[in-house]
Structure formats: structure tokens, C-alpha cells
Amino acid sequence: MAGVMTSRSPDTDGAAKRSRRRRLRACPDCDRVVALPPLRPRERADCPRCGHVLVRRHRLPVQRGLAYAVTALLFLIMAMVLPFIGFDVRGIGNTITLTDTGSALARYGAPLVAAMVLLGIVILPLVYLVGFIILHARIARSPGGHWDELLTRAISHIGPWIMADVFLVALLVSLSKIAGMATLDIGPAFWAYCVFMLALVKTQLALDTDWLWFRLAGEPPAPAGILLGANARGQDMTGCHACGLINRVDAAGRGHCRRCGERVHTRLPTSLQNTLALLVLAGLLYIPANTLPIMHTTRFGAEQGSTIIGGVFDFLQGGDIPIAIVIFVASVLVPIGKMLALAWLCWWAHRPEQIDSRVGARMYRIVDFIGRWSMIDVFVVAILVALVRAESLMSITPGPAALAFAGMVIVSMIAAMRFDSRLLWEPAHREPRSAHD
Ligand SMILES: [Zn+2]
Ligand SMILES: [Zn+2]
Structure with a gap:
């Protein structure tokens, strides 16, 4: 491969330098x-093969990001200190704050x-x-420095575990569950949490890690x-998951990123063994999760347990069909569908030549996206x-x-995160070098 670059003519030397100056990504x-x-x-670059968004550029990334993040932070603090929701049956009742949803559990x-609830809705945000x-x-x-790099890596890792949006849907489900039994008083913290959630989503969208790393540490030239x-692995190189830079790896396929220091593989x-082991564990947990009661309701001294599926039937009987569908899809269908899809992808990854990688990649993205929405029922119980x-x-x-x-x-x-979607695109799976590269 190095032969491509060994020509001595000034013209190809220039081309080689230009190619090394280009910003390459795997x-x-x-x-x-x-x-x-x-x-x-406002422009973005997508991978021409799988469609993954490689970079999305924003206008005024610092100012916009700061404006959204400060708004989100202020409204989150308001949501934490103001009254959240009041509950009243015949004059007896209770008003909670946002953090009570965790402390009551x-x-x-x-x-x-x-x-887990407090981490997802308050602490990690x-x-x-x-x-x-x-x-x-x-x-x-003044950009640059160890702390800035550490912060950039930390916020990229925290992002997927924030569940403010899922909590908001759970809140709507919970309120409709008890709306008929008691008088509900929606406090100012509820509205503050809605604003916080929107500003947080905008903050996450405003994060441009490619631009951040360029500001922090520049762009070291690509390996010659x-x-x-072509695939990076076949050239003993790999892309860094934290900052995107292409790095050369050792014979075992490992190394450290030259720019951010993250371990690269x-x-x-x-990957497949870990994903499968975690799937088995998730499958075992699925049994008690659906057969044991998720909560006990005590009314006038009589206690009654209800399972997730029992909750779905309660909504159906009460005529709340859309909510019954939300709970059934999020708590019963999504977890089992996700586990089956991941198991299937693991099986597929052993035979990349037999599959349509595009279908596999789309399936993996859906599985990765929907997983956190299953937390709805846990949040409903917390509320x-x-x-x-x-x-x-x-x-x-x-x-x-x-x-x-x-x-x-x-x-x-975690099982979905441990699955390496690059396994679906191994070189056995054709795709010659295309002319327009
Ligand atoms: Zn791609
Ligand atoms: Zn890196």
C-alpha cells in the first residue's frame, strides 16, 4: 500500500501532501x-456507504451552545426547587418536587x-x-489543555445516558393514569422541566465534537x-470513537489516538461474545420484569400488586387506548424486539458475505435508538x-x-453499545473502491 506514495515525481509528491492534509475519517x-x-x-457530511452522519457543522457553535446550555441549566434548577405536582383525594394529599421521584423509591x-432514576433525569443532565x-x-x-480534552470526552460519553425526554413521556402517562382518581395540581416545576428538556435537546444537537477537537488540538496529518x-482495518488503521481521527494500530489491532489519547481498536x-452474554442476562431479567408486580397499590388498607401487562389491561379497560399502546410497545415489545434483533445481528456478523449490510446497519441504528425508551415504565413507577x-x-x-x-x-x-456495527461491513462483503473518491 505504501507503494502508492513512493513515486518521486514532484507532481505525485504534491498530491501525496495534499492527500495527507485532507481531513480523513474512518x-x-x-x-x-x-x-x-x-x-x-448548517452543512453536514454523511458516509457515502452507510449514511452515518460524520460531521454536522453549526453556525456560531460556542454562542448557540452556551445559550441553550445556560437556559437548560437554569430551568433544571427551577424544576428541582419549585413544586412539581400536587395530588389530592378528598382533601388529603401531597405535593412533590422533581427529586422526590427518586427519594421516594x-x-x-x-x-x-x-x-438509576435520579442519574437519568437530574444528575447526569x-x-x-x-x-x-x-x-x-x-x-x-483560550482553547487547549488537559482539562478541556477530558471534559470533551466526558460529555460525549454521558450523552446517551440522559433520559429527560423519556421521563417527560412517563410523566404524561402517569398523570393520565391517576387523573380520574384524584385532583392533580400541575406546579411551575412541571413547565420548567418541559423548557429544560427542549433546551437540553437543542444543547445536545449544538454539540459539534469535530469542531471542538479541531479547536482543542488541531488536526494531525493522516497516516501516509x-x-x-477501502475499510480502515484492512490498512491497519482505525478511527477514534471520541474525536474521529484516523490512527495506525499495532498487529493486534489496538492503539491510542494521537490526538485525544482514547484507546482505539x-x-x-x-464484541459479539460480550453482546451475547449481556443479551442472555437481559433475557433472564425480562422474565421477573414481566411476571412479578412492578408496583403495589394500597387502597383503604387492601393491597394489590400489578404487573406491567396488568397495567396495560387497566388502561385498555379505562378506555385509554393510546396510553395502553405506548406502555405495551415501550415495555413489552421494544425490549423483546431489541434483544431478538441484536441476537440476529450477532449471528449475521459471522457471515458478512451473506447479508445486505445496509439493512443490518439500519436495524442496528433503530435498536440503538429505541432502547432507552423502555425506561418509561420505571419512571412511571417512580412518579x-x-x-x-x-x-x-x-x-x-x-x-x-x-x-x-x-x-x-x-x-x-450496554449490549447494543458493545456490538461493533463495523463487523457488518467486513471486506468479504464486496464494495470496490468507487471512482468518485
Ligand atoms: Zn459508513
Ligand atoms: Zn481521538
Whole structure:
């Protein structure tokens, strides 16, 4: 491969230099080496083979990012300190704050679920926003330095675990579940949380990691002799998952990124074994999650447990068909569908020559995207346990399925992350170098 670059003519030397100056990327989804075109604000570069968005450029990334992040942070703090929702049955009731949704779970015997809920809806968003603001404020003045690089890597890793949007849907489901039984008082924190969620989504969209890394550490030239349009692994190179830069790897396919220091692998080690092992664990958790009660409702001293599927039937009987469908899809269909799809992808990845990689890649993206939405039911339990407290008239406590269910969602999210989608695009699977590269 190096032969391509050894010609002595001044013309090809110049071409080689130009090629090394081009900003090359190995697509994180399919491993194809591509050159990024110069991008203006509001433009983006997609991988020509699998369609993955490689870079999305924004107008005024620092100012816009800071404006959204500061708004999101202010509204999150308001949502945490102001009254969230009030619940009242015949004059007896209770008003909760946002963090009560976690602390009530801890008080009624589900501390692990409480930790997961608080992490997803309050703690990780706070860490993310504070990190985002510090980073962008520093970048506006003097970029570079160990702390900035650490912050950039940290916020990229935290992003997928933030569940503010899922929590908001769970909130709507919970409110419609109890709307008929009691008087509900929507407090200012509810509206603050809605604004926070929108501003947070805009903050996450405004994050341009490619631009950030360029500001922080420049763009080291690409390794010499790299071929566009071919897989990076076949050339003993790989793209960095944190900053995107192409790096040369050792004989075992490992190395460290020259720009950000992140460990890089041509393929995630033992990706398929890890994914399958985690899937088995998630499958085992799925059984208690769906057969044991997810919560116990006590009314006038009589306690009754309800399973997830029981909750779906309650909504159906009450005529809330859209909510029944949301719960059934998010809690029953999505987890099982996700596990089957991942198992199928693992089986497929052993035979990349037999598959249509595009279909596999699309399937993987869907699985990766929908996984976190299964947390809806766990959040519904968290909200109801905190909110429904009317002395002896009515109260709700978490059941054992809540922990099994939350564990299953987290484990299957990790299983999807451990699956290396580049395995679906191995070289056995054709795709010659295309002329327009
Ligand atoms: Zn690609
Ligand atoms: Zn890197």
C-alpha cells in the first residue's frame, strides 16, 4: 500500500501532501475511509456507504451552545426547587418536587432503581450541562489543555445516558393514569422541566465534537499511504470513537489516538461474545420484569400488586387506548424486539458475505435508538410512588419487577453499545473502491 506514495515525481509528491492534509475519517459505523469536504455552517457530511452522519457543522457553535446550555441549566434548577405536582383525594394529599421521584423509591425499598432514576433525569443532565458550559466558556477564550480534552470526552460519553425526554413521556402517562382518581395540581416545576428538556435537546444537537477537537488540538496529518474508499482495518488503521481521527494500530489491532489519547481498536475486542452474554442476562431479567408486580397499590388498607401487562389491561379497560399502546410497545415489545434483533445481528456478523449490510446497519441504528425508551415504565413507577400518598386512602409502593426491569433496560443498552456495527461491513462483503473518491 505504501507503494502508492513512493513515486518521486514532484507532481505525485504534491498530491501525496495534499492527500495527507485532507481531513480523513474512518466511518464509525462501517469503517470506510472517507475525506471530509470543507463544510460551511448548517452543512453536514454523511458516509457515502452507510449514511452515518460524520460531521454536522453549526453556525456560531460556542454562542448557540452556551445559550441553550445556560437556559437548560437554569430551568433544571427551577424544576428541582419549585413544586412539581400536587395530588389530592378528598382533601388529603401531597405535593412533590422533581427529586422526590427518586427519594421516594429509596424510602420504599428500591434504592438501586432510585439511583438509576435520579442519574437519568437530574444528575447526569446537571453534570453534562455544567461540563458543556465550562468547556465552551473556556474554548471561547483560550482553547487547549488537559482539562478541556477530558471534559470533551466526558460529555460525549454521558450523552446517551440522559433520559429527560423519556421521563417527560412517563410523566404524561402517569398523570393520565391517576387523573380520574384524584385532583392533580400541575406546579411551575412541571413547565420548567418541559423548557429544560427542549433546551437540553437543542444543547445536545449544538454539540459539534469535530469542531471542538479541531479547536482543542488541531488536526494531525493522516497516516501516509491511506486508501480512500477501502475499510480502515484492512490498512491497519482505525478511527477514534471520541474525536474521529484516523490512527495506525499495532498487529493486534489496538492503539491510542494521537490526538485525544482514547484507546482505539480496529474492532471492539470480543464484541459479539460480550453482546451475547449481556443479551442472555437481559433475557433472564425480562422474565421477573414481566411476571412479578412492578408496583403495589394500597387502597383503604387492601393491597394489590400489578404487573406491567396488568397495567396495560387497566388502561385498555379505562378506555385509554393510546396510553395502553405506548406502555405495551415501550415495555413489552421494544425490549423483546431489541434483544431478538441484536441476537440476529450477532449471528449475521459471522457471515458478512451473506447479508445486505445496509439493512443490518439500519436495524442496528433503530435498536440503538429505541432502547432507552423502555425506561418509561420505571419512571412511571417512580412518579406514582412519590405522588400517590393519601394516608390510608391510597398509596403506591414499588414492586420487585421495577429493579429487574430497570436492570434489563440498562443491560440491553450496554449490549447494543458493545456490538461493533463495523463487523457488518467486513471486506468479504464486496464494495470496490468507487471512482468518485
Ligand atoms: Zn459508513
Ligand atoms: Zn481521538
